[in-house]
Amino acid sequence: MFVEPWIVDETMPEFFVPDYIEQMAEDVLRYYDLSVQSRQVVTTKPDKGGAIWKLETNKGPKSLKLLHRRPTRSLFSLGAQRYLVDVQKANVPPIVQTKEGMDYVEMGGKLWFVAEWIEPLFPAAKDLQGAKQLCYALGEFHRLSKGYVPPKGAEVASRLYKWPKTYEKTIIKMDWFRQLANVYKEMPASTKLLQVVDRFQAQARDSFIRLQQSPYNQLVERGHSEWGLVHQDYGWSNGQMGANGMWIIDLDGVAFDLPIRDLRKLISGTMADLYRWDVHWVREMIRAYHEANPIDASLYDVLMIDLSLPNEFYKNIKEVVYDPELFLTGQTTQLIDILVATDETKWPVLAEIENDWKENRNI
Secondary structure, eight states: OOOOOOOOOTTSOTTOOOHHHHHHHHHHHTTSSOOEEEEEEEEEETTTTEEEEEEEETTEEEEEEEOOSOHHHHHHHHHHHHHHHHTTOOSSOOEEOOTTSOSOEEETTEEEEEEEOOSSOEEOOSSHHHHHHHHHHHHHHHHHHTTOOOOTTOOOOBOTTOHHHHHHHHHHHHHHHHHHHHHTTTSTTHHHHHHHHHHHHHHHHHHHHHHHTSTHHHHHTTOHHHHOEEOSSOSTTTEEEETTEEEEOOOTTOEEOOTHHHHHHHHHHHHHHHTSOOHHHHHHHHHHHHHHSOOOHHHHHHHHHHHHSOHHHHHHHGGGGTOHHHHSSHHHHHHHHHHHHHHHHHHHHHHHHTTTTTTTOOO
16 A cells, blocks of 8 residues: 545544554554654644654654655655764754664655654744854755765755746746736736736846856856755754754755755745845844855855745745635735735845945955
8 A cells, every 4th residue: 555645624633644654654663673652643744645753662752754755755865864964963863773774664655764853842033043043053054964975776856957947937937827817807816916916027037037147057067066955944843942052854855956045945934924124134144154154155146136036925826826716815915915015125135235245244
């Protein structure tokens, strides 16, 4: 039997996992030299077929993870986790080996693995100091990930050369947004979406032109070994404070890329949470990252370009493609107003910091 995504609804308990997967979890644990006193689901990805359990064992708390990606892709991330812990001594949860000395068990067409459950862990403060701690830890993670060589048989996960296609996709999807808003004109949010989509598409086109004219191609030509890994899903939940500083968890999606993609996501998401762009926050976040993993002028230029892309608008509005009638509601009208207002505060901030590296300011 293969692990498949499962459907959940409001009648099911939180973090529901089908019985056959729970049975697989029990079977997987027989491969480990552990006496498991309890097993509790702590998070699930039902739409993808993934889950995490917390285990109480005779050897302390552990986590059991069912990785939802292809086994060859999961092998890449497990190899990275092993490298970061064993070679680089990074604050990343160590993998617990099976009785046969393996880092994983393959069952149901997926990879499962057990790791140490780091305690205590707690989120960084949701303030500038917390944001700086996250940025410094992210820079350290990127620096330590350099030199990783995937294990034999692993699929090489890389987004290093895909930036132009990502920018192009953003531009094309804006056409889709416009077409759907025209088709569903009677929906509450359609008028508002049609009023703003041209503006954001123009931003995306400008960012794409700037990327083509930037040092991006020269940077990626340096290859995977130069840049190391990005986390791809980094933030207050996956970077947490512990006894020995910040720990980075949930490495399932790591891939080779320019490291400032993670930093850009963290900055954009933090500004979205503030509902405004704050030049002091952005400068301090970049400075904290730079202390751990120095950013040169060329990489800084690409960071500025990636910040200029309408990332938050695209991320929030792309759901319209899947179910326009469910999405184009009055609530989305309010969301668009927030996105527009936040975007208006972004441009003065980017204008103020774009020349920081050229002017040799003490960032």
